[in-house]
Amino acid sequence: MKFTERCLRILNYAESEAIKKTKVIYPVHLLMGILLERTGVCAELNINYPSLIKIVNERVKEMQFVREDKGISYEPFTTNISPITKHVLDIASDRMKRFNQVYINEGHLLDAIFRVNDQSTKKILEGLDVSRIFEIVAYPRDMIVSLKEYSLPKIPSTNITYKRVEQSDAALLKTFIEKEFGNGWLDSIENGFLNVKIPIFMALDEEHIVGFACFDVVRRKKGLFGPMGTSFSNRVKGIGYTLLHFCLREMKEIGYEYAVIGEAGPLEFYEKACNAVVIPRGS
Incomplete structure (x- = not known):
């Protein structure tokens, strides 16, 4: 898989958050990575929804993750990822290919996080303005x-x-x-x-x-x-x-x-x- 530079930074943020808590990268860590990025549409998301990162952080602290013993090795991460995280990345890759593109970007990634059937992620997103988040980050945008x-x-x-x-x-x-x-x-x-x-x-x-x-x-x-x-x-x-x-x-x-x-x-x-x-x- 190829990622844009911004998406690679998001993956690095996700890995750093996972190392602090679970030692395995889950889809919610990818979402946290998007919220920690401060350029492009990710910056706009923070401006339009400033409380979002605090809400997600608080919910993550309360979560009891289903922990794999080791997770699985997957580039470009150095920390293991969960199987459901691999599924997210596969969905993002499929979306990229469907649009005839070459690099996975933050929009592909967010769309995949929202689409995956992961109970932990669904609990994190419960009650949040998902359509608003999606419109900012994952829709084509005028420039x-x-x-x-x-x-x-x-x-x-x-x-x-x-x-x-x-x-x-x-x-x-x-x-x-x-x-x-x-x-x-x-x-x-x-x-x-x-x-x-x-x-x-x-x-x-x-x-x-x-x-x-x-x-x-x-x-x-x-x-x-x-x-x-x-x-x-x-x-x-x-x-x-x-x-x-x-x-x-x-x-x-x-x-x-x-x-x-x-x-x-x-x-x-x-x-x-x-x-x-x-x-x-x-x-």
């Missing part, structure tokens, strides 16, 4: 990027070529998108081809499309970045990063002061790639 001081960063040199899409590319691009991501984005892509200067960029490995990104195409909303996608076999190679920045540079040149990334899934990618921040939910 915003300031373009006021934006400049194109140094783009890594690779054998991948990038170009603005032309009308003649329409059929190949739509075929690529439908094959890799289904037909949900095709209407938005059609909107892009209504422009004289098409706001879509694509990445090519020789003559094969391996990725694309666009803006101003979803419902023809101005200043809205996306959708963006890279073929699964070409993820984590910097292709999405480069496509993102080609779009942001264009948006800056048009005169936009901000770019909105709608319903971003990999939040941490955008935080690191372009200093995007999550737009807070109303309380």
Whole structure:
């Protein structure tokens, strides 16, 4: 399994909490890890639900855990985990794969904690505003990027070529998108081809499309970045990063002061790639 950097910190917090109490990592320790993290949507959760960590801590102190003799060894932990914790991580991994992603993030993890059939976890969560917690941490979130001081960063040199899409590319691009991501984005892509200067960029490995990104195409909303996608076999190679920045540079040149990334899934990618921040939910 691969985890985002924030998720790895959450797992470290979880392990530290388990060492203090049970010596085996249970799902509730994963929840405590999320509450102890102070970046991104985890920070927002603490701001919106400040009493939550105290409530969970008090309930954990009262719990009588069903203790395995030793637990089981499981990376990336150095402390053993319970079988139900392994099940949580497996559910998180399945959710990640279902969304065609590469790294397990805090949203996948929280969703798995809530879904697992673990009586101890259910007692911890009893009476808490689970839907509120879930909406903040596990739902796709809108993000915003300031373009006021934006400049194109140094783009890594690779054998991948990038170009603005032309009308003649329409059929190949739509075929690529439908094959890799289904037909949900095709209407938005059609909107892009209504422009004289098409706001879509694509990445090519020789003559094969391996990725694309666009803006101003979803419902023809101005200043809205996306959708963006890279073929699964070409993820984590910097292709999405480069496509993102080609779009942001264009948006800056048009005169936009901000770019909105709608319903971003990999939040941490955008935080690191372009200093995007999550737009807070109303309380």
